[in-house]
Amino acid sequence: MSLLEVKDLHTSFFTDAGEVKAVNGVSFNLDEGKVLGIVGESGSGKSVTAYSIMQILAGAGKIVSGSIKFRGQELVNSGESVMKTIRGNKISIIFQDPMTSLNPTYTIGKQLMEAILLHTDRNKEQARERAIEMLQLVNVNEPEKRMKQYPHEFSGGMRQRVMIAMALACEPDILIADEPTTALDVTIQAQILELMQNIQKKLGMAIIMITHDLGVVAQMCDEVIVMYAGSICEQGTADAIFYNPCHEYTKGLIRSIPTDANSGQRLKPISGTPIDLLNMPKGCAFAPRCEQALKICLREKCQRMQIDADHQAACWMNVKKLKEGGAINE
Template identity: 60%
Template sequence: MNKLLEVKDLNISFHTFAGEVQAIRGVNFDLYEGETLAIVGESGSGKSVTTKSIMQLLSANSEIKSGEILFNDRDIVKAPEKEMQKIRGKDISMIFQDPMTSLNPTMTIGNQIMEPLLKHRKLNKTEAKHRAIELLNLVGIPKPQLRIKQYPHQFSGGMRQRVVIAIALACAPKVLIADEPTTALDVTIQGQILDLMKDLQKRIETSIIFITHDLGVVANVADRVAVMYGGKIIEVGTVDEIFYNPQHPYTWGLISSMPSLDTTEEELYVIPGTPPDLLHPPKGDAFAPRNPYAMKIDLEEEPPMLKVSDTHYAATWLLHPNAPKVDPPLAVKERWNKFQKQVGSLNGGK
């Protein structure tokens, strides 16, 4: 597969009254043609900030301190705003968390879908309207000829999310960023949206960056997974490597805390402690204060990305040849096995 997007040593800070928040600290990842890369982690780990920087949609008090974002071998960190306006919506599109706030309540659904087609594809209004109807039909909106004249408040939450997907896919972008697109939806609609995205990805051959804190979603949609913590990617690998052979204690904690249908409140695992204060980033491994397997070196020196396989890397000193042998907690394997059975039953045993 060809490499489509490459993020190199990205560092982003927010300037606040309290001081400089080092939100993103040396993030590196690649995205290949036709793949889905999931970025997972707790709230505040840096998932959304990382991907918004790709679109150059960061807030006014933010600053990309250093690093590169290479798209088609061009560093778009240095791209002027006029060039980014040509890229946004055409080559790189984004689906945001809340479809109601993403849509303009004063514009019809049809005009909102037509807007990128008129701007980037240079279609006339008749052609753009015809294409908008096709897109609504493509994302499963019934009676698109009627719906195109309606406003966002006349759609349900799931339907609004389908409209947002139609807008994002209007120009067949090379990269689609989905920022927790199913968070506000119930489980049934969530499954429909995920199936829709997988189907559309095959049709238009786009690459997807899928941001989520829900590992169950990751198992269903991703090819590769990047785990973020404290503004860094601390483990990356194929979806099977991350779930069946996780190496970082934080990843163990995430998998252990996945709920299943037979989980009781008393059984649900919770990672102890709180995320690090990025106003004053820790000296060593940011996860060390919450890590029951932390060693002295974790408090003194930040671990590098150590190789597990050609596709699997993790930033933990436990992978060092001189580290003691530590096996993942039994809860990790039990939780994943329960989840697999749950998925199988929901899919009719397939």
Template identity: 85%
Template sequence: MSLLEVKDLHTSFFTDAGEVKAVNGVSFYLDRGKVLGIVGESGSGKSVTAYSIMQILAGAGKIVSGSIKLDGQELVGAGEKVMKTVRGNKVSIIFQDPMTSLNPTYTIGHQLMEAILLHTNRNREQAKERAIEMLKLVNVNEPEKRMNQYPYEFSGGMRQRVMIAMALACEPDILIADEPTTALDVTIQAQILDLMKSLQKELGMAIIMITHDLGVVAQMCDEVIVMYAGSICEQGTADEIFYNPCHEYTKGLLRSIPTEGKEGKKLEPITGTPIDLLNMPKGCPFAPRCEAAMKVCLRERAERMQINDDHAACCWMNVKKQMEGGESK
């Protein structure tokens, strides 16, 4: 049995303008000790999927249907009392921006200890020891001194380390990292990713890595989900996604990143803008931006097609290749 199983998840935001279907039929599973990458542009539903798992959606957000099972326990409809035992203890999250995720009016030590006291049975003295231990684990120098400092006294990279320490303090089974290297320079990004990899091996936890950076995915992930307009358009192992992309959106993402040894070559951005989730089309949501779009793409969505045992995609181009007698590439 997988550690986490998400089946046909639908999450919407109900606004004055109408229903925004932010997550539309997402299904995946996560095994213990594995790293799952969720990739896509801003607004593709990556973070909302994570917030649905944690059930920390904004007031207008609601899980409409679907199933989220953690170690066999159904979380959808379980109630806030159950979720309080899940958050922090079993599933933790590193939020996207450490600058705004830490409260500027409280010391780092206070915020770390608060999380430990809330989610464990430790007393204040034990919580302080654990907080100092976690700061050491994420390579924050002089942790005893840092406990009494405020977030503004930390650099961006150090604040991100504190957020990782806070997320790992209760030894969760799953760590959700929502754009963990946003707004950090390249050197600090590399340090944070190396730290997460070493902690994952040391603690044996599973990680859901939410990012738009395919370089991060290549470095960290075992499995990859590519999302567009709230749906999964392609899913497979990292090797399959990078070396055998089978959805035109994935191909566009790969073309738009810099490649070593091709100095002077212009990047190929994906033309157009992401679709309006209030006015979803009947066909493939990527069709208006797809250079290979056919008439059927505008009329009807492609069903999920299994490329091989480790790879699936929802694209009419694969159906076309199959009908023509060729193999999907």
């Protein structure tokens, strides 16, 4: 049994302008000790997928249908009392911006201890010891002194370390990292990613890494999901995605990564802008931006097809390749 099973998840936001289908039929499994990467541009549904798992959607957001099972226990419609035992204890999340996630009026120590007291049966002194231990784990220097300081006294990288410490304080089975290095410079990004890798190996937890940075995915992830317009367009092992991309959107993302191979050359961005989720096209959502789009792409969605044992993609170009002579009957 997988640690986490998400099946045909649909999450929408009901606005005055209409229903925004932010997550549209997402399915995946996460096994113990594995790192799953979810990649895509802003607005592709990555974070909403994470918030659906944690059930911390904004007021207008709602899981319309689908299943989310943690160790076989259904979480959708399970009620807030059940989710309180899951959040923090079993599944934790690191948010994008640590400054807005930490309360500026409370010390770091008070906030860490609050999380530990809420989710465990430790007393105040034990919670304080645990908080210091967690700050040491994430390489915060002088942890006892730091416990008395406020968030504004920490750098961006140190605040992110505090958020990681808070998320790991109760030793969750799954850590969801939502763009954990977005606001950090390159050197600090590398330190945070190395820290997360070391802690993951030490604690043996599973990680869902949400990012738009394919370099992060290549460095950390065992499996990868590529999302566009709320749907999964390609899914497979990291090797399969990078060495044999089978969706034109994935190929576009890979072409836009700066590497030594294209140094001195202009990077090739994906043309156009992300799709308006209120006005979804009939066919493939990426078709209006795709240089290889066929007529069928504009009028009919392609179902995900098996490329090999651990690789799936939803792109008509794969169907075309299977046809004799490389042509598709339209």
